[in-house]
Amino acid sequence: MARPHDDGAVHMLEAIMASVLVVAALVYVNTSASLPEHDHPDDLKVLSADVLNVLQYRANSLEHPGLGFALSSPGQWHDSSGALGADIGHMLPGGVYYYFETPYGGLGQKPADGMEVFSRPFVACGGDGKMLDCRMVLWRA
């Protein structure tokens, strides 16, 4: 049979654990409330248009290839897609990922099935004058 002061110690432990749980719940609610999310699907729509404009119109160089130059031939895509992908990665804000689909191959991280993505199709003109159906996909982790 437990002595009275043993019962008191048990109650004290219970009270401490209950208090810690309540405070943890409050901290969680407080933290999630103080960081409101401004993410919106339209943000990816605007961002994808901006990125394509930059890749289309910026001056072309080996370190920073333009999109038209990279898609001028399969070999050029093979040589330039790495630098192109690195530039796109630097352009996007944290937590936003990209995937390019082109007739010459993909670039970036393909989103998992069922994820919410924004997909922007576009047509590029290849070096031989052939129209290339491409697609840029942006998604959040």
Next chain:
Amino acid sequence: MDDAAFSIDFAAAYTVLAVLLVCTFFTATNAISARYTAGYADELRPLAERLGDILLKSPGEPEDWYMGPSNASNASIIGLSAGHPGMLSSYKMDGLYLFNATGLKGALGLADPDGRYGLRIEIESLDGAVSRTAGHPLPPDTRDVYKSYRMATVKEPDGTCRDARVIVYMWRKDVGATT
């Protein structure tokens, strides 16, 4: 003494309960106010995106608005485009300094005679070589500030292009945590 009106156990339990009630009250008010301030910021999304489109895609009217204070004051609207959407002229970026914070809003077509809106524009190349800031200073609490994140490339006088982030901050001065 067993018949004491307030035992130590009761006082301790009451103190803990009081502290938890106070924490709960402040958490609830914080959650409600955070939701409202986030709502204030989201309401500004279309306006911030429109101002970003003007900056990135329009060359301005007239296109030489950046040539001096008289050209700037007579411009019907300003834009930073060097001829293509998303390609910014470094000369026009310098032209932003011809406007104070209030004049910048008017130059971008934002009619705000009562001074209800705050606007700040930050342009920084990814390599850090180019940096421009115009408009109001950011308020200390930014939870009710909408931040529109855009991408562009800055065309330098020698023809080189530097990819850059353009961030348009907008907030209302009469609502949210800054009042």
